[in-house]
Amino acid sequence: MTEKNATSIKRLAKLVKNPNAKVIFMVGAGISTSCGIPDFRSPGTGLYDNLAKLNLPFAEAVFDIDFFEKNPEPFYTLAKELYPGNYEPSNFHYLMRLFQDKGKLHRVYTQNIDTLERAAGILPDNLVEAHGSFAKNHCIKCHKVFVQEIFEQAINEDKEFLKCVHCNGLIKPQIVFFGENLPSLFFSSWDDDCAKLGEDHIVIVAGTSLAVYPFASLPTEVPKITNRSLINLQRVGDFKNNPRKSDVIYLGSSDHAAEQLAAELGWLDDLKILTNMTTIKLQEDENRETCFTHEDKDLKLDKVADVLEKLKLDEREPEEKAGSEKGEKEKELEVQKERD
The missing domain is CATH 3.40.50.1220 (TPP-binding domain)
Incomplete structure (x- = not known):
């Protein structure tokens, strides 16, 4: 810039x-x-x-x-x-x-x-x-x-x-x-x-x-x-x-200006939620998935902090993600052994 x-x-x-x-x-x-x-x-x-x-x-x-x-x-x-x-x-x-x-x-x-x-x-x-x-x-x-x-x-x-x-x-x-x-x-x-x-x-x-x-x-x-x-x-x-x-x-580019203005206003995380909500899927229950879309009129930014957390997790380095997933699986095995 x-x-x-x-x-x-x-x-x-x-x-x-x-x-x-x-x-x-x-x-x-x-x-x-x-x-x-x-x-x-x-x-x-x-x-x-x-x-x-x-x-x-x-x-x-x-x-x-x-x-x-x-x-x-x-x-x-x-x-x-x-x-x-x-x-x-x-x-x-x-x-x-x-x-x-x-x-x-x-x-x-x-x-x-x-x-x-x-x-x-x-x-x-x-x-x-x-x-x-x-x-x-x-x-x-x-x-x-x-x-x-x-x-x-x-x-x-x-x-x-x-x-x-x-x-x-x-x-x-x-x-x-x-x-x-x-x-x-x-x-x-x-x-x-x-x-x-x-x-x-x-x-x-x-x-x-x-x-x-x-x-x-x-x-x-x-x-x-x-x-x-x-x-x-x-x-x-x-x-x-x-x-x-x-x-x-x-x-300059209106899209670049949008990101920069959002960052200066402290709204960048909110902007990321909106720009990603057409592709992010959340598990609502065991049998059904729901997808945030731009047609969700009742979508409130203060209710989708978990979406942002998912975004942050997905941005981790591959090795970090793999290590985290491995740790979670080991915990699951330990819990299963205790049950047995």
């Missing part, structure tokens, strides 16, 4: 430690690239650069509502790749979950359609999906809303394009396409939140190029008395064109 980044993490942690501090996150595709999801605009690796195989008239056509109405197939191809369940949340997603669990989260505004905020456990009341998501579907003609499962079934079973039973219009996920309006919740939530921002609030912008409006304008509307922070590979938007002296800038 560079000296500047180290200083930024300490500054940001100091702001968060304020007992009255509340954080608003504004995030983009950069927090999901480590999950395997490409961002949109990076040359060579971005989503738009990799859509040539779909024979589109222009890359953005895959999200153009007029083009979708004429030819839904390219979007179906893309949706099958990006659909929820194909990817797991990143360290940064789980850091935002930690802010929620610690009572420090005010809201997450996301440009992402991958629903990984939901997968990490961010509650609906704390989440504004500015560009929509795969969580619901609607008819593009009559706007009737349909459950998520029907579109998921359609792309998984290669069925014909979904049509509305009421008007025969095409059904698609409630992702905002070019030519569609952003959800009214985006505007109403931001108007309300922006009016409440004060000196104890922190707005953290992460993993975004701040190139798409109106989302890109949000940091410019943050009051001067409110602290802003950018966690990104480079300066963007208002942080580049109109920086403030109080801005806290971290230039």
Whole structure:
């Protein structure tokens, strides 16, 4: 970590430690690239650069509502790749979950359609999906809303394009396409939140190029008395064109920043629990195993100390683990001899 980044993490942690501090996150595709999801605009690796195989008239056509109405197939191809369940949340997603669990989260505004905020456990009341998501579907003609499962079934079973039973219009996920309006919740939530921002609030912008409006304008509307922070590979938007002296800038990986900020706040063990809970299995009784997943809404960090202890044990050197296991077996044999 560079000296500047180290200083930024300490500054940001100091702001968060304020007992009255509340954080608003504004995030983009950069927090999901480590999950395997490409961002949109990076040359060579971005989503738009990799859509040539779909024979589109222009890359953005895959999200153009007029083009979708004429030819839904390219979007179906893309949706099958990006659909929820194909990817797991990143360290940064789980850091935002930690802010929620610690009572420090005010809201997450996301440009992402991958629903990984939901997968990490961010509650609906704390989440504004500015560009929509795969969580619901609607008819593009009559706007009737349909459950998520029907579109998921359609792309998984290669069925014909979904049509509305009421008007025969095409059904698609409630992702905002070019030519569609952003959800009214985006505007109403931001108007309300922006009016409440004060000196104890922190707005953290992460993993975004701040190139798409109106989302890109949000940091410019943050009051001067409110602290802003950018966690990104480079300066963007208002942080580049109109920086403030109080801005806290971290230039680097959002996942690395998540680990470093968690460590500075004393939350690193909690972060390890969250990032490992999709793979750790605990023996609940003789006949059944249970697995912690990101869907466990009632999971409380203070109740999983044994999980952390298991993590620490699993991190021991192989020789140490083998010796410990051998000792446990010898104890079992001694107990058995006494019984006999």
